[in-house]
Amino acid sequence: MLGLMQDRPLTLPHVFHRAEQFFGHKEIVTAGAGGEATSTTVAEWAARVRRLATVLDTLGVSADGRVATFCWNTGRHLELYLAAPCTGRVLHTLNIRLFPEQLVYIANHAEDEVVFVDRSLIPLLAPLADKLTTVRTYVVVDDGADAPIPDGWLDYEELLAAASPHEGRFVVEDENTAAAMCYTSGTTGNPKGVVYSHRSAVLHSLITLTADAFGLSERDVVLPVVPMFHANAWGLPYGCLLAGATMVFPGPNMTPQAIVDMLERHRVTITGGVPTIWMGMLPLAEGRDLSALRQILCGGSAVPRSLSEAYREKVGIPITQAWGMTETSPIATMATPRSHHDALTEDERADIRARQGQPAPFVDIRLVDPDSGEVQPWDDVATGEIQAAGPWIASEYYRGEGGGAQFTDDGWLRTGDVGTGDRYGFVRLVDRTKDLIKSGGEWIGSVELENEIMAHPKVAEAAVIAIPSEKWVERPLACVVVAPGESVTAEEIIEFLTPRVAKWWLPDAVEFIDEVPKTSVGKFSKKTLREKFGGYQVAGPTSHDPA
Template identity: 55%
Template sequence: MRGLMQDRQLTIPTLLSRAETNFGHKRVITGGAGETVATWREVAPRVRKLARALTSLNVPPGACVGTFAWNSQRHVELYIGIPSSGRILHTVNHRLHHGQISFIVNDAADDVLFIDRSILPVIWPLVPSFRTVRHIVVMDDGGDMPLPDDPRILDYEELLSAQDDGPFENTVDDENAAASLCYTSGTTGNPKGVLYSHRSVVLHSLLLLGADVFALSERDVVAPIVPMFHVNAWGLPYAAMQCGADLLLPGPIKDAEELVTLLSRYGATFSAAVATVWRDLIPALPGHDLSRLRHIACGGGAVDDALSSTYEKIVGIPLTNAWGMTETSPVVTTARLATHHDGLDAEERRRLIGTPGPAVPLTEIRVVSDDGVEQPRDGRSPGELQTAGATIASAYFGADNGSDSFTADGWLRTGDVATIDQWGYLRIVDRTKDLVKSGGEWISSVALENAVMSDPRVKEAAVIGVSDPRWGERPMACVVPAAGVNLTADDVREHLRDRVASWWIPERIELMNEIPKTATGKWSKQTLRRRFAD
């Protein structure tokens, strides 16, 4: 017997309808030189015109439409209008290597590209390598590159103004239809495509509203610093539409002082970024009123306690860790304090919320040993982290379906080494390829990095394994001293003496001006390995 409930599909057009009907007065704010403020009531007709424009350009239903854009109102319009019209939103990271960008655009077979004018100088030289692109729509964000004399180039605002307002040309009647496409950062081999459905996008946006996740509500001013080209900005634009929060977007702002000023001026209550960004903002924090911030989410890697405690001292709240991947929409776990943590002191509580935390609703996690046995939940038994759920990929899109990344029973193999305790709290030990095996024993690069960065004289530290004739492999620490600090390798080793096992302490410590970063702001250990391979 089937339940007698209405069969309403979970699709992105329902998000716009809700935002326009219930929260039409709430704002979408874009920072930068051309700062703009618009309400959802003003944004909605533009989204419908965009959908009609795609039809006028003869973009086939189900085709991929690529975007190279900052966090902005126009990008939000693309987030909604493209999938709501029956096409697939394909956000592309313009910071990737040129060869990877060409591979991604061709692998997705993008039909039309929407590009911010300030990003056009990066992309235009690559256009001859794009095999399927028929039109390039330029969004004028103040960039100064003269537009090439090419019939494929169109202006975004002119394209919209040529359309009549009205309903969507195509309705999405299947919640399992493809809605958006993101590619992994491609740290090894070519990037892999992750194809999200309307259903997964809507479910993930709902998860973020949960009290034990981000607790987003109509009262919030949600400020995603994480780029909209990276895993749909962690789903935050869609979540803001669900709950009616104001959406505060930095646009092309990269300067720390400008960004902190924007958060302060509009009273951001929630913001999310990777640890590298939070670290870079520290010098700009003093003198700004950030008292409305109630939650600062940090992803993309471990939250070292020195960084979190700095925010607690200056802003009044520590960083809260969350874990996920492009393949997981991305949020799978987020830290929170439960009843069994009530006895912890302030420092212990801060350290706890710097860990990934338990799985959010509708997702599951497990750790599995090398011989395929699920490890006990004792917080001490490490294994490969695997995850499953309605917001988790089941295969990859495109040329590489990555079949070895999924288990026989359908779980995603993350490549992380982790433990889970009796309460379901996750701790990432390391990436499989980042563990250092010295003399047959494992050293966690994450734990060693956190120990190095607990020294206030250190700004950043990344640990890699380098070959050693006696031990097979030894840890090497790449360390960036804090501004104005005269730090030596012996200083680092002395700081580690009472913090890690003696055999963990690196013989080789490289003092650097900057740790190389990936296109998504994470430390590029692949670059470090190439640099110090010998």
């Protein structure tokens, strides 16, 4: 017996038409390079999306052609977010922070036909144009910068002014049609393409509206600090349009000072970004009126407990962790507090907030021992690689790149993260599989060790990597960034850690560095540190052997 419900495809045109019809009065604010902000309404934005849809036809972009963007977080970038998929094309957000050779590889691999580029970013893209073999057209979105425009590159506003608007409703008949593409940051080998369908984008957007996820509503004012080129800004653009929330975009000025100014000026209620953003903003939050904030979302890497607690003390709310990756669209787990946490002490709740949280509805998570392949229990003791499955989880990479190494025979995504989980499903990351330190046959979690080091009041950042040991195979090396105006010795770091971790977890050495290198999406680049300290050798037994 079949159900008697209408069979309507889950596609992004619904998100557009809902916003156009019901939320035309809401604001979309974009900050300029100098701090000034321009504001438009959703109704005005929707009219421009309709013109942009016609522009894509005029430019000769094929029916399912890849429409690349090389842009900051702006309202005009949001126009492309809908115009491309609503006309059946595929939005491809290029990461502006990648190395040139990676950008060339990605644009050619995706077969981008047109690139929309913010004028301030022309100096990064123009030198590569001759190498982008499939790109026929470049369109400049003038963000007020004075970068010279190459001959033959078109002007965004002129194209829109000359275009007639798309009439009627946008239609995408098959919900499994590709809507967007985003490439992994490619820390090993070439970056790999993740292709989001209309169905996955819509379902993921719905989850952002749920109370135990982002809880987006029409009353919210949302500032996505996470780049729109990184996993679709965690789904915030589509989620905000679906909910009718006001959107505030930071534009090209991504400094901590600019972010805190916007949070205060626009009475932002929800914001999200990687830990390095919130580390940089924390000293500037003192004395600012951020009372409108109800949620500070953080993902990309584990949030140090000390950072979350510092926000609770200074701003009045702790950081809320989310966990996921490009391949998970990216929401996989959320650490919003649950009723069974109410009876805990504040210190115990801080420990819970240091976790990555419970799987979102429709996301299945399992912990698998990397050696035996056995699924581990949710007892908060056993650890394993986190594997994920669900309607917005990738099933393979574009063009089958990478083979099946990251996908199991039964269809689960191997995330490469190692963690444990309690009986309520609250996940706690221990490490990346490639970053685990195996000392004397026992595992040391570098993430946990980093969080303990960063709890030291004189430490700004810390990254832990494995270095070779004659006796124990590997031992931890702590790479520490001292907080501005402070001084601390290696002995003080070890002394601080001694009561906090097992004796055999204590680093064999502490190296002080100016900054922890970052990847293109703001994560700690341990690959860079391993290359820098690759010749580091710990000889013989140490005073804190695992034995």
